[in-house]
Amino acid sequence: xxxxFNLNLFKNIGIPLYLLIYLIIPYSAIxxxxxxxxxRNLENSLxxxxxxxxxxxxxxxxxxxxxxxxxxxxxDFPDSKWKIKxxxxxxxxxxxxxxxxxxxxIVNGEIHILESNFDYLFSIVNGxxxxxxxxxxxxxxxxxxxxxxxxxxxxxxxxxxxxxDIDIILNKPLEDVIIAGAIKPHQVxxxxxxxxxxxPLASGGIFKITRAPAKTGIQIWSGIxxxxxxxxxFTKSIDIVDDI
Numbered sequence: 001x002x003x004x005f006n007l008n009l010f011k012n013i014g015i016p017l018y019l020l021i022y023l024i025i026p027y028s029a030i031x032x033x034x035x036x037x038x039x040r041n042l043e044n045s046l047x048x049x050x051x052x053x054x055x056x057x058x059x060x061x062x063x064x065x066x067x068x069x070x071x072x073x074x075x076d077f078p079d080s081k082w083k084i085k086x087x088x089x090x091x092x093x094x095x096x097x098x099x100x101x102x103x104x105x106i107v108n109g110e111i112h113i114l115e116s117n118f119d120y121l122f123s124i125v126n127g128x129x130x131x132x133x134x135x136x137x138x139x140x141x142x143x144x145x146x147x148x149x150x151x152x153x154x155x156x157x158x159x160x161x162x163x164x165d166i167d168i169i170l171n172k173p174l175e176d177v178i179i180a181g182a183i184k185p186h187q188v189x190x191x192x193x194x195x196x197x198x199x200p201l202a203s204g205g206i207f208k209i210t211r212a213p214a215k216t217g218i219q220i221w222s223g224i225x226x227x228x229x230x231x232x233x234f235t236k237s238i239d240i241v242d243d244i
Contacts, residue, residue: 039084039097046082049074077103077114087119096121096135110143110230118237134218137237144230150205154221157239158212166221168206168234181206183223196224212240 045053051070073080080103087096101116116139123130136156142148153167166183180198183206206223213219222235 039086043082043084046070046084073101073103077105079103079105080114089121091121093123094121095124107143111145112141112143113146114141115139134237135239137220137235139235140232141234142230142232144227144232147229148225148227148232150225150232152234152236154236155238157241157244159244160212160216160240160242161214162212163209164212166206166208166210168223168225170204170225170227174204177228179204179225179227181223181225183208183221185210186220186222196222198224198226212238216240216242 041053044050080101083100083102085098087098089096097120099118099120101114103114105112105114116137118137118139119135121133121135138152138154149171151167151169151171153165153169155164158164168181168183170179179201181201182196182198184196206225217240219238219240220235221238222233224234225232
């Protein structure tokens with residue numbers, strides 16, 4: 001008997017993407033020298049939900065927005081944990097933090113697991129972090145208890161105007177299983193207003209050849225795979241550069 005699930009459940013569902021993107025925090029405050037104590041205090045404040053610490057240490061013009069965005073992830077994943085470490089930077093006058101966010105929540109009896117990793121590049125100006133940029137963002141939210149054997153082959157950076165491949169591969173043979181999914185590019189400033197509409201997938205995953213924008217910057221791909229064993233939401237940022 002063919003293993004199937006009702007694709008009509010997904011056909012016209014718009015998947016809101018803010019959940020996958022609000023992990024990006026644009027600015028932070030810091031002492032003039034990036035010290036281990038500050039990184040530890042920042043990590044502790046995030047894990048303790050100390051929004052007052054965030055307000056006191058972020059730029060004044062960003063503090064309300066940051067508190068709002070941080071509150072979203074707390075509301076959606078109340079037990080989320082943050083881990084922060086400093087990376088060695090080869091870029092003059094730039095520091096890098098590697099940030100990992102993990103959490104889980106139960107929806108209709110199903111456990112949804114959040115995993116997000118990204119690098120945060122910034123400059124320190126007058127004791128505050130400025131010109132913050134997210135690099136290498138990769139976020140998944142899944143409710144399959146890691147039963148779906150899936151590989152994400154999306155590059156971290158590509159040349160402006162070049163063609164490149166995006167492959168989301170289900171590694172085990174599908175046989176008679178039916179899956180649905182979709183993937184979509186977004187501009188950073190418009191992603192909160194966009195949705196993904198899923199369609200049945202004839203092959204074992206999503207395979208796409210696309211072209212990078214003509215200008216340098218960041219391109220974001222967001223998508224979803226629906227499988228009889230569960231669903232996987234994913235978001236990946238790609239640096240568009242003029243030299244590799």
